[in-house]
Amino acid sequence: MENQRNMILAIVLSALVLFGWSALSDRIMPTANPPATRIADGKTTPVATPAVQPVPVVKDTVKAIAATARVPFKNANVSGSINLTGGRVDDLVLTKYGQTIAKNSPPVRLLSPQGTPEAYYAAFGWTGPAGTVPDANTVWTADAAALTPQTPVTLQWTSPQGLRYAIRYAIDDKYMLTVTQAVTNGGAQAATLxxxxxxSRFGKSKDVSAWNAHVGPMGVFNAAANYKVNWKDLDEDAAGERFQTPGGWLGFTDKYWLTALAPAGTGALDAGFRASQGSYQADYAAQPQMIAPGATVQSATHFFAGAKEVGLLDDYAAQFNIPLLGKSVDWGWYEVIEKPIFRYLSWLFHLTGNFGFAIILLTFTVRLLLFPIAQKQFKSMAAMKIVQPKMKALQEKYKEDKPRLQQEIMALYKAEKVNPLAGCLPLVLQVPIFFALYKVLILSTEMRHQPFMLWIHDLSAPDPLTPVNLFGLLAFTPPQMIAIGVLPIILGITQYIQFQLNPQQMDPAQQQIFKIMPWVFMFMMANFATGLIVYWITSNVLTIAQQAWLYSRHPGMKVATT
Incomplete structure (x- = not known):
């Protein structure tokens, strides 16, 4: 009867953990990217991600781009064009990044013209009396046919009052445009501009914003990164969110992509975010400037539009004096651990040429560093096993006197020099490492669509190979909740073996929970990034090997478990 009660309690607690986790994980800890592949009829085929647009939308975008005069630009990482109507940067694709893992996949489109289903563009100008400043309908004249890293382009327009406006666009070989605006007063009256x-972007990001991975409006104001503004805030407040700040930057961040406006210098800015009819805008205005007749004033802004490559963001922050640009990757509390792990993992990747092997080598490194502590853990476990018969005797002797039982157990620990909490130390130390790797896997652009081996073509997505549909031989795709991949199953098995090698818990209910928890972990981890599961499996295998080695050196420890 007691065993049945313990089993029921263990099942109930495990179910609460499993279903509670399923309900909260997408908001608290987004598990992985959408599946990058589908296995059917024994074959692996790429699947479209939510970012892939239907063909009619792509045609609409292409038509909109072709309908206006433009200045094209291209470098090794992006291609696009500047619209001469309005002088907007409203056409940009990331040529290094495909929408899917297919070899012929179209590139990721970041910017699109106004009026297209996913309009997303940047514009620059001056505010002043109506008719004296350019607007969205102004047609500019370009002084060159194309913008390249070697040849900047200047757009020009003159107002009826004689104000001569110029926007000079320069692009580097990656993702940065430097926009220099100038106005010369050729009239007879002073002008204040x-x-x-x-x-501006139409619609919200398809990426999920969570408490530990912000997606949406973001900026650095008053030398601090601000992740507090979200889509809902802007929808509910017509006034938007405004900040008075000396310098800084603002824009929109997706999981992997970023647009950011960073005015040069530390002049006072009125910056912020607003929303209107499904469109969201990040904008800034510098201080008004009075321009005397014959005088010229100018203002410069750095415009980043591209992938959030960690090293590049830090380089840009230093090169262009853009404060905390690297914070666009929402590292969170563990940044001091996460960035070194990312750099080390990247170094291992360049060494091996495979992110999966890099993760395995990272795991070996972590286990090697924790080896002395793990040895103390296993010795503590061994000591606990040896004193278990004495503890059982105490439990039997004082089963009716719980306070006395606790006193006697503590006295036993002291006499035998046993610390029951010592075995938890390696696990506690691995928690920040595990979470840091989780953040690296879900946030770093460098991990996106990285293959491993065999059927694993994307380490940032869940394992697509599942026995539920006989490994793709049955013509159906199982629901996500039960589509347990091969790697999560291996994780459950290795976790079970590891738990079996640990000292048996004195409480029968805890014994049942430890028998069930490996399979609960299997379900919980099924939708996580495959790279994270590779790390956990490798760690489990190394732990099992270390325990087996310790038992081989101290056979009495193993005897004590029987």
Whole structure:
């Protein structure tokens, strides 16, 4: 009867953990990217991600781009064009990144013209009296046919009052445009103008924003990264969110992509975010400037539009004096651990040429560093096993007197020099490492669509190979909840073996929970990034090997378990 009660309690607790986790994980800890492949009829085929747009939308975008005069630009990482109507940067694709893992996949489109289903663009200008400043309908004249890293392009327009406006675009070989606005007063009267810039996007990001991985409006104001503004805030407040700040930057961040406006210098800015009819805007306005007749003033802004490559963001922050640009990757509390792990993992990747092997080598490194502590853990476990008969005798002797039982057990620990908590130390130390690797796997652009071996073509996505549909031989795709992949099953098995080698818990209910928990972990981890499961399996195998080695050196420890 007691065993049945313990089993029921263990099942109930495990179910609460499993279903509670399923309900909260997408908001608290987004598990992985959408599946990159589908296995059917024994064959692996790429699947479209949510970012892939239907063909009619792509045609609409292409038509919209072709309908206006433009200045094209291209470098090793992006290609696109500047719209001469309005002087907007509203056409940009990331040529290094495909929408899917297919070899012929179209590149990721980041910016699109106004009026297209996923409009996303940047514009720059001056505010002033109506008719004296350029607007969205102004047609600019370009001084060159194309923008390249070697040849900047300047757009020009003159107002009826004689104000001569110029926007000079320069692009580097990666993702940075430097936009220099100038206005010369060729009229007879002084003019007061105010430079501005904005990024506008229609609709929210398809990426999920969570408490530990912000997606949406973001900026650095008053030397601090601000992740507090979200889509809902802007939808509910017509006034938007405004910040008065000396310098800084603002824009929109997706999981892997970023647009950011960073006015040069530390001049006072009125910056912030607003929403209107499904469109969201990040904008800034600098201080007004009075321009005397014959005088010229100018204002410069750095516009980043590209992939959040960690090293590049830090380089840009230093090169262009953009404060905390690297914070666009929401590292969170463990940044001090996460960035070194990322750099080491990247170094291992360049060494091996495979992120899966790099993760395995990272696991070996972590286990090697924790080896002395793990040895103390196993010795503590061994000591606990040896004193278990004495503890059972105490439990039997004082089963009716719980306070006395606790006193006697503590006295036993002291006499035998046993610390029951010592075995938890390696696990506690691995928690921040595990979480840091989780953040690296879900946030770093460098991990996106990285293959491992065999059927694993994307380490940032869940394992697609599942026995539920006979490994793709049955013509159906199982629901996500039960589509347990091969690697999560191996994880459950290795976790079970590891638990079996640990000292048996004195409480029968805890014994049942430890027998069930490996399979609960299997379900919980099924939708996590495959790279994270590779790390956990490798760690489990190394732990089992270390325990087996210790038992081989101290056979009495194993005898004590029987």
């Amino acid at each position: 105010r430079p501005y810039g904005f990024v």
